[in-house]
Amino acid sequence: MTDCVVHRERLLEASPPELRQALARARATDPRAEGVGAGIDSARFETHLASCPTCLAAAERVVEGLDALDRALDMGPDMGLDMGLDTALDDRSSGVDPVAILERARAAAGKGRPSWARSDRMAAALLAAAAVALVFVRPPSGPSPHPPSAVAARPTGPDVEAPAGRNVAVLSTDNPDITVLWIF
Amino acid sequence: MRGRTARIPERTVSRARQGDEAALRELVEAAYPTIRRWALVRTGDWADADDLTQDVLVTMIRKLHTFQGDAPFESWLYVLTRNAALDRYRRTARTRRFEDDPRAEREMTLSAPTGPDRSAEGAELRSALLALFRRLPERQREVVDLVELQGMSASEAAELMGVEPVSVRAHLFKARRTLRSLILSERPELAEELP
Numbered sequence: 001m002t003d004c005v006v007h008r009e010r011l012l013e014a015s016p017p018e019l020r021q022a023l024a025r026a027r028a029t030d031p032r033a034e035g036v037g038a039g040i041d042s043a044r045f046e047t048h049l050a051s052c053p054t055c056l057a058a059a060e061r062v063v064e065g066l067d068a069l070d071r072a073l074d075m076g077p078d079m080g081l082d083m084g085l086d087t088a089l090d091d092r093s094s095g096v097d098p099v100a101i102l103e104r105a106r107a108a109a110g111k112g113r114p115s116w117a118r119s120d121r122m123a124a125a126l127l128a129a130a131a132v133a134l135v136f137v138r139p140p141s142g143p144s145p146h147p148p149s150a151v152a153a154r155p156t157g158p159d160v161e162a163p164a165g166r167n168v169a170v171l172s173t174d175n176p177d178i179t180v181l182w183i184f
Numbered sequence: 185m186r187g188r189t190a191r192i193p194e195r196t197v198s199r200a201r202q203g204d205e206a207a208l209r210e211l212v213e214a215a216y217p218t219i220r221r222w223a224l225v226r227t228g229d230w231a232d233a234d235d236l237t238q239d240v241l242v243t244m245i246r247k248l249h250t251f252q253g254d255a256p257f258e259s260w261l262y263v264l265t266r267n268a269a270l271d272r273y274r275r276t277a278r279t280r281r282f283e284d285d286p287r288a289e290r291e292m293t294l295s296a297p298t299g300p301d302r303s304a305e306g307a308e309l310r311s312a313l314l315a316l317f318r319r320l321p322e323r324q325r326e327v328v329d330l331v332e333l334q335g336m337s338a339s340e341a342a343e344l345m346g347v348e349p350v351s352v353r354a355h356l357f358k359a360r361r362t363l364r365s366l367i368l369s370e371r372p373e374l375a376e377e378l379p
Contacts, residue, residue, distance in 0.1 A: 012361045016332060048248060058368055065313055065367035070333040072310035073221050074319075178203060180245055181239075 004055055007048045010041065010057055016066055018042070023059050026050040192257050201248050201317050211248075212241060212322070219244075219265055225329045226269045228318040229284040316366040324359035331356055332363075 014022065026049035038133045061086065160181060162168040171180040192214045199207030219240045224233035243264050251260050265376065315324060331343040338356065342349040 012364045013357070016335075062364050062367055064309075065316075065364075065370075066333065068306070068309045069313040069317055071306075072314045073224055073329060073333065074217075075310070171242065178245075180242065182242060 003048050004052060007045055007052075007055055008058075010045045010064065014045075016063070019059060019063055022046045022088055023056075023063060026056060026059075026150065186321075194253065194257070195306070197248075197251065197257050200367055201251065208245070208248075212245075215244065215261060216241070219261060221329070222262065222265045223269070225325050226265070226322060228314070228325070236265070236269055236272055238307060239272060240265050243268060259344055259346075263346070310369065313367070316363065316370070319366060324355050324362070327352055327355040328359045328363060332360065 011019070022045050027047045049059055160168050160170055163183065167183070169182040171182060192211065196207050196210045200211045216237070220233060220237045222234040223240065224230065227233045229235055234282070240261070244261065247264070251257065317328070320328065327341060327343060330336045330344065331338060336344070338349045339351040342352045345352065
């Protein structure tokens, strides 16, 4: 038990690579053998882990926990954004109305996402992210696809109609060729 | 910059600054997962992280012309994320105290996404770990993410965070002990046997 007290400190303070190495060596070590770590402390720690199932399990639990936390923090970035981006970019080059592009981007993202990512909240977040990323609207140079009655006349900048139930913010940038639409 | 934070090519940033839409798309795609992870570390909440990510993406695009290139682009993004988080906190007039908020664990557990492609056991474990993570102060969460999980050195994390390496090490020391003790306490049978 005294050994456990001593080695628990190392369990709490070792860097993840140190801990993983100690675990790997402990699993491969004969409990009666001396440790082969880089230093005396490391070697003793490995030897202790090899001979103490409780501390070995605790070390495994810590490593497992750190790995799970890392995975948890990485979840989310692949929720169909790429598909939405691709669709929006493809359509954008043909001069289609930006709102229609966003709607299609949202639809495409919705189809491609796993079910857990299809909540309204997540969809709104994705749509907004895709909108921010992709809709760089140049001032209209050709005929608008909207019927005249559907588009409010404005002296400058793009004509934008928010999708039903949503709001749109038009954000100018210092680049006259780039305007950011934020659908929220 | 070591660690797993993806380095965004300078050429992509440069082209995006000049209005190249393809480059801008590459930039957004490259920055999105990084920003979202940082946002989740800061907010501790999926929905808040998504909102914060949007804020940062908007700011990134609007202020891209101000990036001078005298520091890594990731450092600039990190500052944007930190400032956006502060703005969001001010706007919502709430300062989270994760370690003292008894609702934190429940909220995180309930709001963490799960899905058919991920085992229920794995999702439950990740949710539980995120709940424990929320109990750390924000600065410690940042350090744990950058150094403990992503593998940066203390110096690299310090550069990114705009603090001294000694500060990173101090936060890391406390965070490691706290987080690992929390992890072990989730398995009482282990904790009881360890004095």
